[in-house]
Amino acid sequence: MYVAVKGGEKAIDTAHDLLAKERRGNPDIPEIATAQIAEQLTLAVDRVMSEGSLYDRGLAALAIKQARGDLIEAIFLIRAYRTTMPRFGYSEPVETSRMTIRRRISATYKDLPGGQILGPTFDYTHRLLDFNLETEGPAQPEIGSSVSRPADAHMPRVLDLLGKEGLMEPPDGASAARDNGDGKVGDLTREPVSFPADRDVRLQNLARGDEGFLLALGYSTQRGYGRNHPFAGEVRMGEVRVEFVPEELGFAIEISEITLTECEMVTQFKGSKDVPPQFTRGYGLAFGHCERKTMSMALVDRALRADELGEERQAPAQDEEFVLSHSDNIQATGFVEHLKLPHYVDFQSELELLRKMRAEIAKAHVEAAE
């Protein structure tokens, strides 16, 4: 009996077997292939790559399969794999204005250089279940030649257009003045975060942060908890080249092409005695096609700039320690779920104290009655 309470090795092995069985489901149904996940559950793959901080569609698909579709579990698998990989160096900054655009919209201008490109989006679909998909699904639609013409090679950023007029603060905002001087970008996976954090580390934290958490925080700023009057200046999605300078070559070579989503929010202006009023920025960037994530990230990034822009910090979304300490879903899920681990010893200690306190009160009552 006593041993049974404590569980043990056999129980773990059996649990793993049961898990494998559940994952496979009914063996009469064909097993899902990771290539199918990579090709047909692309947005799940994108989220796992983004929050897992590892750009590899194949591994992300494998993680999703192994995690039975639990995306946070899949992100966890990717993070644990990523941590063991050697670090060769850092790529050159990617140039998103030279992105091969598949989608690009601006909510601030009706038309603009490069045009509005809707691309693959749920935005204007009616959310009606398509029962055709229950069976084989419809044939691949033909994309008309007029639609498939390539977008302009160079798409100026909307915020740069505003910047030329002096209406927009520079990309680094006031934080450029606070640069630690070495020009290096922080990396919270190599250095523990200390507060106050710089914007580079903040953005890295948000890029890895849980989509749901950022969505709720971003939403809260729209509802008055740290309002910053945002406009979606631009959302763009497409492919960018990744370049790397190997030490032995000394010049940049292209090593890969990755899909990115970028969002730049135009937010409320500020001015001071010396600087006339300007729009301010919030920035979001993620691997793959992650619009909800990047938009939320941009809202929260802007909210977290409260100190820098001389705004009073009142709302949760403006509170750097609160946001950065709780955005990581792998940390959060681990600590919440660790409550499932045994706590008999601590609980026993509490029981003992509670019984003692109750006995003392009961004794005091008896004495008072006498």
Added chain:
Amino acid sequence: MTRGQTYNFAYLDEQTKRMIRRAILKAVAIPGYQVPFASREMPMPYGWGTGGVQVTASVLGHDDVLKVIDQGADDTTNAVSIRKFFQKTAGVETTTETANASVIQTRHRIPEEELRADQILVYQVPIPEPLRFLEPRETETRTMHALEEYGLMHVKLYEDISRHGHIATTYAYPVRVNARYIMDPSPIPKFDNPKMHRMAALQLFGAGREKRIYAIPPYTQVHSLDFEDHPFEVQQWDQACAICGAEVSFLDEIITDDAGGRMFVCSDTDFCNKRSGSTAA
């Protein structure tokens, strides 16, 4: 690294281990001080011992003998899982016997048997900051430690006494290390606190999610916070262990039926097995 290749000894790469050892050295040099370190993402969840696992991985050598306990027991599921992890990634010998281990990783207990100078005790720590529940901000608590400004903690303990007649902290009971830093001993029952005082073994504490390492070097003074008129005291039981009859060990309460039946047994399984002469559970 090609996919499917085996991992480095004890999972972490050597650079990471060196970084962690540096943090450990600093922690040993400043007893009770929380050293920030670049905690890695581990293949087990945060909150399940990632800090302890990283510390163990960094101090483990080929000749070490590892013991892993959770709630004092070698056979609790998480202890089994972590022990298996090191069997797989480090291939070191493991044991359930406290006396035979050179490294002991623990969650929530200190073994009943006295530890020796050639042993290392590695604690898993969920919240390393003893002031966290009094002040949620890291920027504030670090300043409080730096200035040795611990009034808030004493007020909290005092309020406990005025409200409940006791200090209502029964585990993770705060200690003062080497008469300087107030430290969270991890959620061990306060029953175990006195064992930390002048312990011969090196005590290392790893908090993975919170990215902190701290240490108590051998034979260091560890004082559980108290007041002159309310001295620190540990839990006591009216019973002895139902299996081995021990009267000096921490006892777990086991509910035996739904009519209030219960028994008390040692939480330290190795201690209990040795006394009752039975082989491993």
